[in-house]
Amino acid sequence: MVEDFVLELQQSRHQSGLTQEECAHLLDMNRTQISDIENGDRLPHLKEIIGFSILFGKSFEKLFASVFEDVRATMAARLQTLPLSEKPKQPNWRKRTLLKLKDYLESLNPNINEV
Numbered sequence: 001m002v003e004d005f006v007l008e009l010q011q012s013r014h015q016s017g018l019t020q021e022e023c024a025h026l027l028d029m030n031r032t033q034i035s036d037i038e039n040g041d042r043l044p045h046l047k048e049i050i051g052f053s054i055l056f057g058k059s060f061e062k063l064f065a066s067v068f069e070d071v072r073a074t075m076a077a078r079l080q081t082l083p084l085s086e087k088p089k090q091p092n093w094r095k096r097t098l099l100k101l102k103d104y105l106e107s108l109n110p111n112i113n114e115v
Contacts, residue, residue, distance in 0.1 A: 004066035006040045012056040012063075013038070027051040076105045 013023060020034040027034075027048060036042045044052065053060050061068050079102060 002040050002043065002067075005043075005064055006038060008058075008063055008065070009052060010038050012052070012058060016056060018055075023055065026055060072105060072108050075101075079105065 013020070018026075020031045020038070023029075024031045024034045028051075029048065033042075033048075037044050037048070049060060049063065052058075053063060056063075079098070082098070
């Protein structure tokens with residue numbers, strides 16, 4: 001998961017022709033921070049992720065495709081085993097929310113089982 005992000009980030013930087021120093025300057029970071037992220041020693045903060053996205057012209061989902069897929073799969077599996085309370089506060093809202101979530105997850109991965 002992290003390895004895929006690191007590879008995507010490294011490839012994006014190399015394709016851009018920018019050095020770590022140049023990226024660091026543009027993103028208000030230092031070269032060591034860029035190196036640590038590219039080596040997988042630390043994950044970037046949200047502001048840094050947004051910066052990478054803008055700098056390399058890639059969506060957040062593209063940069064973190066493997067992380068998104070992992071979260072989608074986990075959420076789809078957990079949706080199937082969601083413990084339902086006996087007396088939900090807003091049963092219609094909850095049902096709509098869960099159906100929307102199920103539909104969204106299925107649109108991302110059509111192999112998800114029925115809830």
